[in-house]
Amino acid sequence: MWDQREIALSPRPRGFHRVTDEIVAGMPRLPECRMGLVHLQLLHTSASLTLNESADPDVRHDMDAFLRDLVPGELPYFRHTLEGDDDMPAHVAASLFGTQLTVAVREGRLALGTWQGIWLGEHRDHGGTRRLIVTLQGSRT
Numbered sequence: 001m002w003d004q005r006e007i008a009l010s011p012r013p014r015g016f017h018r019v020t021d022e023i024v025a026g027m028p029r030l031p032e033c034r035m036g037l038v039h040l041q042l043l044h045t046s047a048s049l050t051l052n053e054s055a056d057p058d059v060r061h062d063m064d065a066f067l068r069d070l071v072p073g074e075l076p077y078f079r080h081t082l083e084g085d086d087d088m089p090a091h092v093a094a095s096l097f098g099t100q101l102t103v104a105v106r107e108g109r110l111a112l113g114t115w116q117g118i119w120l121g122e123h124r125d126h127g128g129t130r131r132l133i134v135t136l137q138g139s140r141t
Helices: 020-025 057-070 087-097
Strands: 002-009 013-018 035-042 047-053 100-106 116-126 130-139
Touching: 002 020, 013 057, 020 116, 035 047, 047 057, 047 087, 047 100, 057 116, 087 116
Parallel strands: none
Antiparallel strands: 002 130, 013 116, 035 100, 035 130, 047 116
16 A cells, blocks of 8 residues: 655744654554555755654753754854854754654554654744655555
């Protein structure tokens, strides 16, 4: 079976946000899939997707704090500044984390580890709605 959908993720402030439930809700055929893969492709260059610890929100806070230290705004050598001081750092962060994920499917569910969740890294101060292409491939039996 194959299924492909576009999912719009609600706007979020800058930082890392757990979006697993929002993605699963946008995949109505997931329960039909016994074994397969879900490929997620974020259609933006200033946000990212990653898989990480999902139980403790301090992990998302700490990841954002580390990233802001690693890629601060207003660096004197950035030329791409017309869209604001947060834009070029957002592109760097999106490239570091990536904009695609592939997750295994087992028995109609995402095969995530006990503590894992899918995160949206919103790297702009006001990024707006983020869109994903979600492709499900697998077998029903």
